[in-house]
Amino acid sequence: MNIEKKASEGQMIEFIDVHKWFGEFHVLQGINLSVDRQERIVICGPSGSGKSTLIRCINRLEEHQRGRIVVDGIELTNNIKNIEKIRAEVGMVFQHFNLFPHLTIVQNLSLGPIWVRKVPKKEAEETAMYYLEKVHIAEQARKFPGQLSGGQQQRVAIARSLCMNPKVMLFDEPTSALDPEMIKEVLDVMIELAQEGMTMIVVTHEMGFAKSVAHRVLFMDFGKIVEGNTPEEFFEHPQHERTKLFLSQILH
Amino acid sequence: MKQVVQAGEIRPPITHIGVIGWVKNNLFNGVFNSILTVVTLFLLWKVVPPFFRWAFIDSAWHTTSQACREAAGACWSIISMNYRFILFGFYPYEQHWRPFLAMMILFGLLFYSRDRSHWKKPLAYGWIIGLFTMGLLMKGGILGLPSVESTQWGGLPLTLLLAVFGLTAAYPLGVILALGRRSRMPGVKILCILYIEMIRGVPLISLLFMSSIIFPLFLPEGVTFNKILRAQVAIILFTAAYIAEVVRGGLQGMSRGQYEAAESIGLNYYLTMRLVILPQALKIVIPPTVSILISAFKDTSLVVIIALFDLLKTTQSVLSNPEWMGFSREAYVFVAILYFLGCFSMSNYSRKLEKELSRGD
Numbered sequence: 001m002n003i004e005k006k007a008s009e010g011q012m013i014e015f016i017d018v019h020k021w022f023g024e025f026h027v028l029q030g031i032n033l034s035v036d037r038q039e040r041i042v043i044c045g046p047s048g049s050g051k052s053t054l055i056r057c058i059n060r061l062e063e064h065q066r067g068r069i070v071v072d073g074i075e076l077t078n079n080i081k082n083i084e085k086i087r088a089e090v091g092m093v094f095q096h097f098n099l100f101p102h103l104t105i106v107q108n109l110s111l112g113p114i115w116v117r118k119v120p121k122k123e124a125e126e127t128a129m130y131y132l133e134k135v136h137i138a139e140q141a142r143k144f145p146g147q148l149s150g151g152q153q154q155r156v157a158i159a160r161s162l163c164m165n166p167k168v169m170l171f172d173e174p175t176s177a178l179d180p181e182m183i184k185e186v187l188d189v190m191i192e193l194a195q196e197g198m199t200m201i202v203v204t205h206e207m208g209f210a211k212s213v214a215h216r217v218l219f220m221d222f223g224k225i226v227e228g229n230t231p232e233e234f235f236e237h238p239q240h241e242r243t244k245l246f247l248s249q250i251l252h
Numbered sequence: 253m254k255q256v257v258q259a260g261e262i263r264p265p266i267t268h269i270g271v272i273g274w275v276k277n278n279l280f281n282g283v284f285n286s287i288l289t290v291v292t293l294f295l296l297w298k299v300v301p302p303f304f305r306w307a308f309i310d311s312a313w314h315t316t317s318q319a320c321r322e323a324a325g326a327c328w329s330i331i332s333m334n335y336r337f338i339l340f341g342f343y344p345y346e347q348h349w350r351p352f353l354a355m356m357i358l359f360g361l362l363f364y365s366r367d368r369s370h371w372k373k374p375l376a377y378g379w380i381i382g383l384f385t386m387g388l389l390m391k392g393g394i395l396g397l398p399s400v401e402s403t404q405w406g407g408l409p410l411t412l413l414l415a416v417f418g419l420t421a422a423y424p425l426g427v428i429l430a431l432g433r434r435s436r437m438p439g440v441k442i443l444c445i446l447y448i449e450m451i452r453g454v455p456l457i458s459l460l461f462m463s464s465i466i467f468p469l470f471l472p473e474g475v476t477f478n479k480i481l482r483a484q485v486a487i488i489l490f491t492a493a494y495i496a497e498v499v500r501g502g503l504q505g506m507s508r509g510q511y512e513a514a515e516s517i518g519l520n521y522y523l524t525m526r527l528v529i530l531p532q533a534l535k536i537v538i539p540p541t542v543s544i545l546i547s548a549f550k551d552t553s554l555v556v557i558i559a560l561f562d563l564l565k566t567t568q569s570v571l572s573n574p575e576w577m578g579f580s581r582e583a584y585v586f587v588a589i590l591y592f593l594g595c596f597s598m599s600n601y602s603r604k605l606e607k608e609l610s611r612g613d
Contacts, residue, residue, distance in 0.1 A: 061512050080520075088518030098513035102531050102609070111527060112517035157513075164517055 012037050012199050018067035027053050029223035040200045042210040045220035051203045055170045059090045088116050091161030095173040097153040099145035105156050106141040109163045131159040135189050151182030155189050171202040219243045317575045330579040331586045334570045341406020341561040351409040354386040402480050406561030414552040418487040419545050426495025451493035459486040464558035483555045491548040498540045502533035535609045542602040546595045
């Protein structure tokens with residue numbers, strides 16, 4: 001499989017023959033994947049193919065049952081200290097934003113730095129404002145999440161992850177719950193992030209985004225990575241029948 | 253499309269129609285409602301003026317019981333002549349200023365704590381010092397204050413003591429039990445379930461009996477525990493089990509996304525619960541929690557069965573005095589007003605709190 005790059009130094013994430021079951025359902029069936037630093041990967045595939053589960057394994061929101069996952073040199077095991085360390089280094093953006101509704105925007109952003117990184121409150125809030133500027137939403141800092149539109153909330157969620165100064169950002173269908181007119185504002189923020197060299201793994205069906213920022217596009221089906229390639233190759237010359245079928249269905 | 257364009261020109265239907273319109277629409281809209289209105293007005297007219305007459309016009313306010321018996325209305329003298337005993341029970345008469353001062357400190361602290369912006373470190377120290385002072389005032393024995401044994405404590409201070417300590421200790425215990433019941437550690441989980449189900453399976457009265465009669469049987473000869481303390485523990489344990497179940501309901505209402513978001517920024521279990529989950533879950537369950545707290549407050553009156561002289565019991569004692577026998581209506585109305593003030597301020601405060609906390613929704 002051409003997705004398996006030669007192991008090199010400074011790999012950010014490595015999956016070695018990872019399996020996972022939900023009860024009887026074999027959701028990940030021997031995943032091998034390695035992600036370089038500053039590499040940007042887009043994962044697509046039909047629903048139930050295991051793509052969300054795959055990235056949720058990276059910060060142990062899901063537990064894998066066989067194989068190894070190494071993130072930034074630390075292997076994911078039951079060691080809770082390691083897990084917390086990795087979670088602090090790995091940012092995650094969810095489909096449904098998952099902002100904390102009882103906190104203001106700036107409190108949402110500074111919570112992690114203050115309690116996990118032990119940054120003084122004032123400094124954490126300054127950092128929060130910096131990242132809010134970055135996602136073009138600083139004027140909403142004192143509002144509560146419920147007062148913001150979906151697109152704004154998702155940008156806040158991205159800023160919340162960035163405040164932890166992560167080494168990798170994971171995006172789990174970040175635009176799927178948005179109204180169509182708000183998708184662009186979120187994608188624009190993600191593109192800016194990509195241009196700054198963030199390591200990103202994005203589960204999405206936004207093929208335009210994949211074409212413009214991804215180094216590699218992976219197609220998953222039935223718990224396996226069916227194929228992976230540069231965006232040009234992937235879209236122009238898909239190798240597998242299932243990939244062709246999938247692409248024909250989403251690229252009308 | 254046309255409708256959209258014209259939307260600005262359509263006025264909303266008129267809803268304000270004045271007093272007469274309101275009366276017509278709400279009280280006399282239809283035969284049945286009109287009859288109901290007339291009947292209700294008639295009943296009010298039959299009940300309210302006579303009550304007013306009994307309570308305020310024909311009543312005796314500060315007289316002997318003899319004068320009271322000649323008066324046609326309410327005998328509030330039973331309160332005004334006996335209020336010291338009703339409020340403080342068998343606490344030595346000359347020392348009544350001590351429980352009174354203790355209660356004032358308590359009210360002061362409660363009043364100051366109403367405002368959430370005051371919930372800072374100094375307030376916590378204030379409470380610690382306040383509680384210590386209150387204990388000192390009640391107990392005495394130093395600083396020239398004569399010692400007063402807790403067996404002599406009674407009346408309103410006892411009720412407030414049982415209630416305030418009972419509620420403030422039961423709430424955190426209940427939260428811990430709720431978290432324990434949802435724990436992934438089987439031992440913790442089973443212990444919490446056993447505790448909650450066993451406590452909920454028995455009436456408070458039986459717990460109080462157990463604490464006062466059965467529990468001492470297991471103690472070695474000569475060892476005794478303070479009776480008030482035992483009743484207090486029973487109330488705490490009992491209330492905590494109910495709070496635990498309410499809080500568990502709130503925890504179940506939290507979406508998995510909130511846990512995941514908290515975990516994904518590296519918060520551990522304790523911080524996730526403290527900063528993200530509990531603030532939201534406890535807010536959702538404010539109304540049922542306050543119901544439990546209110547009923548726990550009233551349940552403190554059950555300590556009469558183990559012969560503690562709480563507010564209700566001291567009132568009954570006055571009624572058993574031949575001089576004041578037969579004025580139970582007035583006495584109970586008075587006690588009811590005191591309980592109502594306590595319960596109503598709790599429920600009022602909870603509404604205020606809910607409103608403040610719902611800014612984010």
